[in-house]
Amino acid sequence: MNKYYTITELTREFGVSTRTLRFYEDEGLIQPERRGRTRLFRQADRRLIQEVLRGRRIGFTIAEIREIIQVYKDPPGEEGQLKLLMKRVDEKRADLRQKRKDIEDTLSELDNVEEACLTRLAEIGVST
Amino acid sequence: MNKYYTITELTREFGVSTRTLRFYEDEGLIQPERRGRTRLFRQADRRLIQEVLRGRRIGFTIAEIREIIQVYKDPPGEEGQLKLLMKRVDEKRADLRQKRKDIEDTLSELDNVEEACLTRLAEIGVST
DNA sequence: AACTACTTTTACGTAAAAGTCAATTTTGGC
DNA sequence: GCCAAAATTGACTTTTACGTAAAAGTAGTT
CATH class of the missing domain: 1.20.5 (Single alpha-helices involved in coiled-coils or other helix-helix interfaces)
Structure with a gap:
């Protein structure tokens, strides 16, 4: 069924604020879809968030996390x-x-x- | 001879700035002696700095590092x-x-x- | 004494990663 | 179709860990 997650579902699951997830979107770490203005998160986004938070725990900066994520999306040619x-x-x-x-x-x-x-x-x- | 270290010796050894070491002193993490106004660092200070930097690499805050250090100095009774x-x-x-x-x-x-x-x-x- | 190389203090500045607040939408349920 | 709850946006604030600049002290050397 390819379920969608709402932003608050994810904030509860991961213990972060909505502001944080929006911030990550602004920073280009995740790209949830939109229905109107509302964000719809998919599994892929969920996994990315996990990765971001893991990177954060280790002490990576947003820029470093973004760099790693980029490689999966679009490995340099x-x-x-x-x-x-x-x-x-x-x-x-x-x-x-x-x-x-x-x-x-x-x-x-x-x-x-x-x-x-x-x-x-x-x-x-x-x-x- | 219980050698003294100058502040810049230690900044070179550890790759931090003088500002950083003075900041650590302000924060109560180290207490170098003084001759006049000049700081004189001993082995004990050197080791403390190592510990602070290790804590920093792990991602501890200054407050957390201080807490751990306190235990050695003055274990609660x-x-x-x-x-x-x-x-x-x-x-x-x-x-x-x-x-x-x-x-x-x-x-x-x-x-x-x-x-x-x-x-x-x-x-x-x-x-x- | 002058020169050079450090060192100190004080005080304000800054970057990263959110938090907070207020003012709008938007949506889901009845 | 209405209304409370949830979501969005933008602006401003906060915290941590130093950076930086200015002005003056200090120590060894020539």
Whole structure:
């Protein structure tokens, strides 16, 4: 049936505001259809939004997210462009690997914090 | 000899501006000593800066970074505080695990992008 | 002492990514 | 066909994390 989603359905699903989704449209990240002025979102839009939000959580800027999305829509056809893109992909990857390491380091640091808390609680005489 | 670092030494080492380090001081993340008005940074400050920057790369706000740092300096002594902190630590961890998953998903997506590029290049007749 | 290279403080500026508000439409249900 | 609820638009505001410029202090060198 190729269901349509309303904007508020999606804001509820993803926990973002309508303003945010409209902002993403202004930025060219999604292109919901229109019936009159009302936006109609399809599955494809829904998936794109998921991707945008994932990128956002990781800390990508809108511009970076747009760049990645573009590749799917319209992969560059010229050699120079392709090689440039591959270089950027490579940089991004290095970046993400660093971030993953940062996260792992921080996770084990948080483990330490938790242990310190437990120890302190035991000292005070609280049974956990 | 417990060497001191000047502000510009550290800006060079970490690739940040003097403004950034002074900002971190204003925000209470570091407390370099002073000789007259000039800041003198020690190893401890250096390590703190590393931690701050790691937090920054992950996407923590200054407030969040400060909160984590506080725990080392001055772990809370009261039960309620400790339990609250542990709850926060737990939330942070869930958050980081999500982020790690996001990163892994994005990494494999980037692999796809790269492959698409290679395929396209081969089509054009460029040997890589 | 003058020169050079940093450093400090104060204060205002800025970019990104929305949030907020108010004034219109538009729509779905009866 | 009417009306409350939902959606749209545009303008303005906010927050975070610094940038930037001006004016003056500081330290080592020649």
